[in-house]
Amino acid sequence: xxxxxxxxxxxxxxxxxxxxxxxxxxxxxxxxxxxxxxxxxxxxxxxxxxxxxxxxxxxxxxxxxxxxxxxxxxxxxxxxxxxxxxxxxxxxxxxxxxxxxxxxxxxxxxxxxxxxxxxxxxxxxxxxxxxxx
Numbered sequence: 001x002x003x004x005x006x007x008x009x010x011x012x013x014x015x016x017x018x019x020x021x022x023x024x025x026x027x028x029x030x031x032x033x034x035x036x037x038x039x040x041x042x043x044x045x046x047x048x049x050x051x052x053x054x055x056x057x058x059x060x061x062x063x064x065x066x067x068x069x070x071x072x073x074x075x076x077x078x079x080x081x082x083x084x085x086x087x088x089x090x091x092x093x094x095x096x097x098x099x100x101x102x103x104x105x106x107x108x109x110x111x112x113x114x115x116x117x118x119x120x121x122x123x124x125x126x127x128x129x130x131x132x133x
Contacts, residue, residue: 009067040126051109053104054106059100061099062097070099072088
């Protein structure tokens, strides 16, 4: 299931070259990941588990500038054990020019013990697109 949000580039998002700062892109990767989880996972699941980043792999393709509207989409590529690989793609909403593609490995932790826990079928099913099965 793909989840999508948009962001409009503001002055605070820019670096010294007047392009979106790489740190802001990382923040947006984390923001959409969190929003996706919170939008679809029931409260009971969210209370039991938390996600932490294990690794980001980011490919920057083009620059975004002040006033651009950025389309940000994400989906789960795979889940195995305690690790879920999430893809995030960003593009200019007006021109469809790709800006970024990332793959992030997220580790699922038990919210009480903060120890890794297996991704259950219940959690996995949160991100399955019912219309494609």
